[in-house]
Amino acid sequence: MIQSTPSLISDATLCFYGAGSMAEAILRGLVEAKLTRPKNISVMNRQNADRLLHLEKQYGIVPVTTSALKDEALSAADVIVLGMKPKDASEAIRTLRPLLRPEQLVISVIAGLSISTIRHLIGREQQPVVRAMPNTSSTIRLGATGISFSDSVTPGQRELAHAIFDAIGISTVVDEPLIEAVTGVSGSGPAYVYYLMEAMIDAGIKLGLSPEAAKRLTVQTVRGAAEMVNSTGEDPGELRRKVTSPNGSTQAAIEKLDQFSFQEGVNEAIARCAERAREMGEAIRKEAGLD
Ligand SMILES: NC(=O)C1=CN([C@@H]2O[C@H](COP(=O)(O)OP(=O)(O)OC[C@H]3O[C@@H](n4cnc5c(N)ncnc54)[C@H](O)[C@@H]3O)[C@@H](O)[C@H]2O)C=CC1
Numbered sequence: 001m002i003q004s005t006p007s008l009i010s011d012a013t014l015c016f017y018g019a020g021s022m023a024e025a026i027l028r029g030l031v032e033a034k035l036t037r038p039k040n041i042s043v044m045n046r047q048n049a050d051r052l053l054h055l056e057k058q059y060g061i062v063p064v065t066t067s068a069l070k071d072e073a074l075s076a077a078d079v080i081v082l083g084m085k086p087k088d089a090s091e092a093i094r095t096l097r098p099l100l101r102p103e104q105l106v107i108s109v110i111a112g113l114s115i116s117t118i119r120h121l122i123g124r125e126q127q128p129v130v131r132a133m134p135n136t137s138s139t140i141r142l143g144a145t146g147i148s149f150s151d152s153v154t155p156g157q158r159e160l161a162h163a164i165f166d167a168i169g170i171s172t173v174v175d176e177p178l179i180e181a182v183t184g185v186s187g188s189g190p191a192y193v194y195y196l197m198e199a200m201i202d203a204g205i206k207l208g209l210s211p212e213a214a215k216r217l218t219v220q221t222v223r224g225a226a227e228m229v230n231s232t233g234e235d236p237g238e239l240r241r242k243v244t245s246p247n248g249s250t251q252a253a254i255e256k257l258d259q260f261s262f263q264e265g266v267n268e269a270i271a272r273c274a275e276r277a278r279e280m281g282e283a284i285r286k287e288a289g290l291d
């Protein structure tokens, strides 16, 4: 049990309730980081047994397919990771309600779903709950996760949650109302970067580069730029200025981006993302009859 050996992921049993791309990203990171034995991880979904068998073959985790085994796995696990879509959350958590023991740690990665809503749906105010917002780069252990804790999470469980998310990238603790901001910046963030990359590749092709060359050059440029910020410790603004010769080609490009209100667009996109996450959380509460 995690309460007696709080710092060791390897001793904790984890049950992934929902087996989609985010669950796979996390469990893959854990298994590849060798932080836990695959046999300590059970995974279930609504009805796609082939998907579970694929995950078993790929990572050695334990697929849980029948309803009786699902109940057993959920009530036995030290940690339950909620990994379903927001629209499926209230029904799934209500199903969990009679199975849950007071000391089990519930970790949710569901966008918009608040700790308070989870506790209401579980029907236990003091259930330890971790609300996390990871991103899909966790698949290659380069994830960025924001985490917040309910007040009943024990120090050992906090350590465990950090160990889980640090195994698949970096994690940072934020006050719960800021999880939506994390969703806006890093939860959905990979999509903006991919969108920029799509646009850069497209522009390169329009200027005559082959699709392969445009892609190769774009990928290395994004990778190099991120690594420059990371390894030099310099601000992105400072690094940008170093690329931008006065009256040169980069300045001309940035001026064009500014004509299209680049910064304002990114600002509004991230604010809208955070707002949409809040809306999804409100929809869950409404559907569950909590508002
Ligand atoms: N995809 C992303 O980039 C990120 C997603 N998230 C959050 O992660 C959650 C999952 O997202 P994805 O993995 O992309 O979704 P997905 O659609 O790939 O997977 C959802 C999984 O939940 C299962 N499921 C649904 N209802 C269930 C039930 N009643 N019992 C058992 N399993 C059930 C489905 O069978 C499926 O395996 C969402 O709530 C999303 O907000 C958070 C951060 C990033």
Ligand SMILES: O=C(O)[C@@H]1CCC=N1
Pocket: 111, 183, 187, 188
């Ligand atoms: O698009 C979504 O709703 C989820 C949450 C963060 C990333 N994907």
